[in-house]
Amino acid sequence: MKTTGYRKRLIVNFRLAVSLIYLWKYLYRRGEIIRVKHVEFAYSEGINLVSTSMYYFYNEKDALLSFFWEESIDNIIPSMFKPIKWTALHEWLSYVYWFGLDYADRKYEASDFFNLRVDEIVDVGLSLDINKPDFNLLGACDFCGKCEECYLLDDWKSFFELHKDDVGKTIIHTAFHLLMFNKKFLRDFNEFLAEVLETQSDKIPLEYHSKLINGKIPRSTYWASWLETALYHRDKGCCSICRKNVTGEWNLTGSLGIDHIVPISKYGNNDPTNLQILCEKCNLTKGNKSNATSGFDIPLWNLE
Ligand SMILES: [Zn+2]
Numbered sequence: 001m002k003t004t005g006y007r008k009r010l011i012v013n014f015r016l017a018v019s020l021i022y023l024w025k026y027l028y029r030r031g032e033i034i035r036v037k038h039v040e041f042a043y044s045e046g047i048n049l050v051s052t053s054m055y056y057f058y059n060e061k062d063a064l065l066s067f068f069w070e071e072s073i074d075n076i077i078p079s080m081f082k083p084i085k086w087t088a089l090h091e092w093l094s095y096v097y098w099f100g101l102d103y104a105d106r107k108y109e110a111s112d113f114f115n116l117r118v119d120e121i122v123d124v125g126l127s128l129d130i131n132k133p134d135f136n137l138l139g140a141c142d143f144c145g146k147c148e149e150c151y152l153l154d155d156w157k158s159f160f161e162l163h164k165d166d167v168g169k170t171i172i173h174t175a176f177h178l179l180m181f182n183k184k185f186l187r188d189f190n191e192f193l194a195e196v197l198e199t200q201s202d203k204i205p206l207e208y209h210s211k212l213i214n215g216k217i218p219r220s221t222y223w224a225s226w227l228e229t230a231l232y233h234r235d236k237g238c239c240s241i242c243r244k245n246v247t248g249e250w251n252l253t254g255s256l257g258i259d260h261i262v263p264i265s266k267y268g269n270n271d272p273t274n275l276q277i278l279c280e281k282c283n284l285t286k287g288n289k290s291n292a293t294s295g296f297d298i299p300l301w302n303l304e
């Protein structure tokens with residue numbers, strides 16, 4: 001009799017502990033969602049960056065892309081092992097953005113470069129309270145550096161310099177926000193990462209070599225709640241392949257079927273851009289065999 005009472009108490013305590021864990025998980029997840037800061041995106045410049053970065057990706061594969069891997073590997077590799085918020089795609093967008101800005105600085109007319117920077121400043125929502133320099137006057141003094149107009153240009157240059165990193169970050173963040181919905185591009189981008197991992201792994205920093213398994217990145221098994229929430233919202237609670245609604249599965253189990261678009265076995269990685277939601281059935285069928293994803297999404301409304 002004594003033992004039964006003890007066992008009952010043990011079971012009750014165990015159930016209580018499990019409920020508390022679920023409650024904590026629920027509150028934590030809720031807290032994370034509420035804590036997300038609302039931001040104002042720079043759509044105009046962000047869309048420009050999306051189109052430029054896609055153009056370079058598909059058309060300058062040999063030139064720009066090989067430099068990208070070599071120059072950015074140190075920043076990409078951590079997220080390929082364990083997903084972090086600054087993804088490999090942020091790194092690519094950043095590469096294209098700073099490359100473009102540097103190119104414009106060297107090749108554009110001073111007034112065109114100036115106007116480009118002003119467009120960015122306006123688009124990210126920074127207020128402008130300095131008068132614009134007159135480029136006709138600057139042409140006449142030939143940028144002497146000692147007149148009123150030149151001082152005005154200098155003020156602008158310091159203003160650009162002061163806000164340079166924040167402006168770039170907002171534009172990159174916006175472009176990421178848009179491009180993260182283009183799963184066919186994400187697949188192609190991660191196929192590129194897989195290809196270089198397979199063929200140029202010698203360029204990976206030494207400390208990561210011992211962490212590879214047969215030259216491949218080990219599968220991550222833990223997904224942070226910021227990541228699960230983001231994938232759930234991006235995929236609108238639907239399986240990326242068969243389009244089945246998986247909201248019920250999430251509510252019931254508190255976890256999602258997260259799939260690597262390019263499988264780990266095919267040199268895929270754990271970067272957030274290589275992840276998608278699948279239903280249980282598709283997850284089992286796709287397994288480590290294919291790079292399947294789809295371009296389907298749920299529109300705000302359909303056209304007749
Ligand atoms: Zn001057």
Ligand SMILES: [Zn+2]
Pocket residue numbers: 239240241242243244278279280281282283
């Ligand atoms: Zn499915």
